[in-house]
Amino acid sequence: MIPDHLPTSIREDGRLMMLSRAIEQIHYPDNEEMRSLAHRRLAFDELFVLQLGMQEKRARWQHEAKDGSSFTRYDHRIFAEPDQELSSTSKIAKKVSQPDTQLLGSTLWSVIATDKPFESTLPFSFTPAQRRVITEIFGDLGKRKPMCRLLQGDVGAGKTAVAASALLLATLNGYQGAIMAPTELLAEQHARSISLMLEPFGIQTVLLTGSQRQRERNAARQALASGQAAVAIGTHALIQDDVLFQSLGLVIVDEQHRFGVEQRDALRQKGLHPHMLVMTATPIPRTLALTLYGDLDVSVIDQLPPGRQKIITRWRTGARSSEAYTEIAQQVSEGRQAFIICPLIEESETLTAKAATSEYERLQRDVFPDLRVGLLHGAMKPAEKDQIMHRFRDHELDILVATSVIEVGIDIPNATVMVIEDADRFGLSQLHQFRGRVGRGKHQSYCYVLSAEASIQAQERLGVFQDTDDGFKLSEEDLRLRGPGDFVGVRQSGMPELRIADFGDTVLIEQTRTLAEQLWSSDPYLRKAEHAPLRERMYLFWQNFMAH
Known part of the structure; x- marks a missing residue:
């Protein structure tokens, strides 16, 4: 019989089967209900030790800082x-x-x-x-x-x-x-x-x-x-x-x-x-x-200030993509500016997506020869990127062709058009960040998402994006359609990958967080003898994260 690292109280509170029984039923289930209960127990284990690791991370920071300062509220x-x-x-x-x-x-x-x-x-x-x-x-x-x-x-x-x-x-x-x-x-x-x-x-x-x-x-x-x-x-x-x-x-x-x-x-x-x-x-x-x-x-x-103009979002495919260029020309003639986003820096032999460098050259030569076009991508040195963005901010450029490097924080109130090439290659949350680079001034703004032939799932995603401007709704939809890996925080956090549990399981995630907080509150650092197996399981799960 496999030893169970979960304390009896946690197992009873969570209405969970024994670990040995769960492993048996996940491989050789008596019926579908037993397989489901076994899966829930194993998913609970993953999420619970993950949450306990988070509790330790927080506790260590606050323990080291136990003599912090309390502010009087004015x-x-x-x-x-x-x-x-x-x-x-x-x-x-x-x-x-x-x-x-x-x-x-x-x-x-x-x-x-x-x-x-x-x-x-x-x-x-x-x-x-x-x-x-x-x-x-x-x-x-x-x-x-x-x-x-x-x-x-x-x-x-x-x-x-x-x-x-x-x-x-x-x-x-x-x-x-x-x-x-x-x-x-x-x-x-x-x-x-x-x-x-x-x-x-x-x-x-x-x-x-x-x-x-x-x-x-x-x-x-x-x-x-x-x-x-x-x-x-x-x-x-x-x-x-x-x-x-x-x-x-x-x-x-x-x-x-x-x-x-x-x-x-x-x-x-x-x-x-x-x-x-x-x-x-x-x-x-x-x-x-x-x-x-x-x-x-x-x-x-979770609430935007009143009076903000809604950005008009249009999804265009094939020949209709030229409509975006017409809009750019019109807006620039009125003194505005535009972004054009490409998924690649250089052209690739294996990928058919548009590249920023070649699009910059083509647009400057064939489409907008009389306008001031700039180029920005992640392979540039930081000083060079800052210089280009300063020029765009100061209206020394009319159009900025860029990669995803511009997705966060840039505030150019005079920019009113965002064009995203090969939009099906981006997740909803990233598309929403791109769209947020315009619509920051007093003028009506537009976002064009362009795609060639897209998969059924990509079509669904772009349709949702066209019809929704709530970032939190889009993030939930992104999680449903693409999974957690699309979120930049997950990719860069070093968090252990979940093998069984699902980031979309709201009930189980909230339950494990609550139980982890309660257990940590009653036994910080899990020092009681009865919690030793659970402590060992937690450290084993988190060892890759702790190494970072």
């Missing part, structure tokens, strides 16, 4: 109309008071430049979803254990304003905050928008990137070390040894899947156990988030 400084029920709790300051300047030195705060709450200084009001998420984040910031939270939001959902709210609360408590972005362009974008948001409060922000002149870099470093600057926004340059903070209390990592674990940890180590918020604009299905980010609490901005 809701009257954030919300135009603070929630009266929340405002009655003891952790929330009920009257205007200066932050604790002893924590940072007198240079951080001189005079707050406005008596208005943060929301009232913005050109918009928070959506209910933004308000809910800010409240969740503030709840974490009010605890001594450091926050470990993932912030998800669809394209244009308002994550930047939420991040700025958290940064403002950190500075109101006398701490500094930092945002790390994967590219210089995205860092500069955050610096512009967040500096404007925090300016009314007299908060100085600095930008740190690899291409800065030495004089600018030195000035930014000195401002952070002295406490004169309360917020740092930058790229990997933030984690260089010569960048020092006076009192870093909040770390925000944008598009966190673009960074390695070591890079995120290096930024956290710049402070004394700071709170951490990671953000992504890639909607992730709930079941996938519960597993991929099982060590994090998850907040979701």
Whole structure:
């Protein structure tokens, strides 16, 4: 008889058969019901040890940081109309008071430049979803254990304003905050928008990137070390040894899947156990988030601000693809710009998809000879990519031919046309990210998805994309049609591959997460003798992940 690593209590709570019985019935089932019950037991095992590993990951981080800082909530400084029920709790300051300047030195705060709450200084009001998420984040910031939270939001959902709210609360408590972005362009974008948001409060922000002149870099470093600057926004340059903070209390990592674990940890180590918020604009299905980010609490901005123009999406095949070029010519004649996305960099002998380099040459020579066309792809050096994007942002180019390198974070309000060649080669979530690069300004925007002969499944996928603009619905559909491997976070996380369980099994995933949390709470690190077999099984399952 095979020893069973699951404790009896867990097995009974989960209504699971014994392990030896499950293995027997999965190979030689008495009937279909027994085969199904055996499969459920083995799937439970996979998900349960996965969730326990996530609990350990979270516990180790919070144990190392047990002396973190709890922030006092200044809701009257954030919300135009603070929630009266929340405002009655003891952790929330009920009257205007200066932050604790002893924590940072007198240079951080001189005079707050406005008596208005943060929301009232913005050109918009928070959506209910933004308000809910800010409240969740503030709840974490009010605890001594450091926050470990993932912030998800669809394209244009308002994550930047939420991040700025958290940064403002950190500075109101006398701490500094930092945002790390994967590219210089995205860092500069955050610096512009967040500096404007925090300016009314007299908060100085600095930008740190690899291409800065030495004089600018030195000035930014000195401002952070002295406490004169309360917020740092930058790229990997933030984690260089010569960048020092006076009192870093909040770390925000944008598009966190673009960074390695070591890079995120290096930024956290710049402070004394700071709170951490990671953000992504890639909607992730709930079941996938519960597993991929099982060590994090998850907040979701599932509502877009009112008044946003709907992007008109058109799926075209064959000869009708020329309609996209006609639209580009019309939009450029009105002073707008366009993206054209190709799945390959260079032409391939084995793949019949369009390549960015050859399409760039063809379009420049034959289709748009009088327009300014640029080329961007992942094989370029970072400095070259940033230069091209700066030229496009500054309207020195009319059309940008690119690969998937532009899928995240680029904000070009003047771009109104997105054309995606061989769209059947991309997943729904990636297509949605491409579409989100347009529609950011006041003008009507268009997205053309072009395909030659597509499979039945690809046709279904492109039809869904044409008719749906909800990123979370598209992500669920992507999970159903293509499986979890299409999600960038899964591909880059190092997570062990599931052999039996299904990422789409919402009930089982939620059950295993709840039971894992309960067991870990009662026996952290599974040190009780009765849990030794389960602990060994967990480490065996996670050994590949732990090696990363």
